[in-house]
Amino acid sequence: xxxxxxxxxxRDVSEFTYQGEAGRTRPDPASTDRAAWDGYVxxxxxxxxxxxxxxxxxxxxxxxxxxxxxxxxxEIASVAFAREDQRIHSAGRRGKGARP
Amino acid sequence: xxxxxxxLQPVWQPGRHGNLSGGAGxxxxxxxxxxxxxxxxxxxxxxxxxxxxxEATGLAVPDGAGxxxxxxxxxxxxxxxxxxxxxxQAEGLETELRSRIDAGTGSVxxxxxxxxxxxxxxxxxxxxxxxxxAVDFSLTAxxxxxxxxxxxxxxxxxxxxxxxxxxxLYVFRSLARSFWTTLCHSAEDVGYEVI
Numbered sequence: 001x002x003x004x005x006x007x008x009x010x011r012d013v014s015e016f017t018y019q020g021e022a023g024r025t026r027p028d029p030a031s032t033d034r035a036a037w038d039g040y041v042x043x044x045x046x047x048x049x050x051x052x053x054x055x056x057x058x059x060x061x062x063x064x065x066x067x068x069x070x071x072x073x074x075e076i077a078s079v080a081f082a083r084e085d086q087r088i089h090s091a092g093r094r095g096k097g098a099r100p
Numbered sequence: 101x102x103x104x105x106x107x108l109q110p111v112w113q114p115g116r117h118g119n120l121s122g123g124a125g126x127x128x129x130x131x132x133x134x135x136x137x138x139x140x141x142x143x144x145x146x147x148x149x150x151x152x153x154x155e156a157t158g159l160a161v162p163d164g165a166g167x168x169x170x171x172x173x174x175x176x177x178x179x180x181x182x183x184x185x186x187x188x189q190a191e192g193l194e195t196e197l198r199s200r201i202d203a204g205t206g207s208v209x210x211x212x213x214x215x216x217x218x219x220x221x222x223x224x225x226x227x228x229x230x231x232x233x234a235v236d237f238s239l240t241a242x243x244x245x246x247x248x249x250x251x252x253x254x255x256x257x258x259x260x261x262x263x264x265x266x267x268x269l270y271v272f273r274s275l276a277r278s279f280w281t282t283l284c285h286s287a288e289d290v291g292y293e294v295i
Contacts, residue, residue: 007165007181008248009241012234015251059251061180081181 001074006081007061015059022052022066048072054082107216107276118288125224125290131217135193141182141206152200153186169245170262177247177260185258216276221266224290231286255279
């Protein structure tokens with residue numbers, strides 16, 4: 001599988017480190033809402049299809065990336081610097097970390 | 101001036117090795133730069149840092165991914181967004197850069213003690229490096245002066261093409277001896293000379 005790093009260009013997946021599903025919203029650190037924390041820590045969409053996820057180009061420029069990958073075909077629809085994706089941080093899938 | 105010691109010394113075997121039926125395909129050497137410095141620009145300060153590198157070294161680094169420039173004694177190239185590796189055969193580069201890049205513009209990190217600079221030079225340089233790194237080393241993909249940050253297994257390497265058939269590799273000093281041994285093995289089929 002090749003991932004096209006926005007800085008380095010296409011590189012082998014072995015240069016990248018998977019960092020999990022994108023879009024999770026961390027609850028307020030002061031929160032004692034156990035359901036919210038449980039959702040944040042354990043709940044994953046695990047879709048059969050397009051999936052937004054974070055990767056780090058750990059064996060290259062070390063940038064954190066937002067990758068949209070099809071989990072069935074490994075086709076990659078887009079790659080962007082994670083820092084440029086404001087939408088995902090401002091509109092988390094789980095507003096309070098609870099199950100969808 | 102401190103006496104530089106090479107981590108490659110125990111495995112350093114000058115001379116010609118491997119399959120020399122067609123001559124030595126590559127020449128392997130250490131370049132021993134006295135200054136290896138990483139410069140990082142904060143977001144929005146990239147142009148200011150590029151200008152600071154120009155003032156400190158005289159090198160005009162192109163503003164683009166992996167862009168760089170190399171002379172006989174100095175080199176600079178992009179290794180990541182807003183980050184550059186700057187090299188000088190002379191001492192004092194870190195001080196020069198630090199005087200021009202304040203904490204509000206970026207950061208300057210001296211790596212002279214932490215990197216070993218290895219040169220792969222010759223008509224088979226692309227061939228040998230392609231065995232180790234999953235990177236396109238063709239002249240069109242990696243023009244003279246430009247560089248890449250990549251890895252061979254867990255050995256991170258920053259590589260600059262300093263001439264059409266010449267590459268300068270910067271690897272962690274603590275892993276350099278192992279990497280050098282692997283590099284020599286990879287060059288055996290085309291013949292190599294250590295100078």
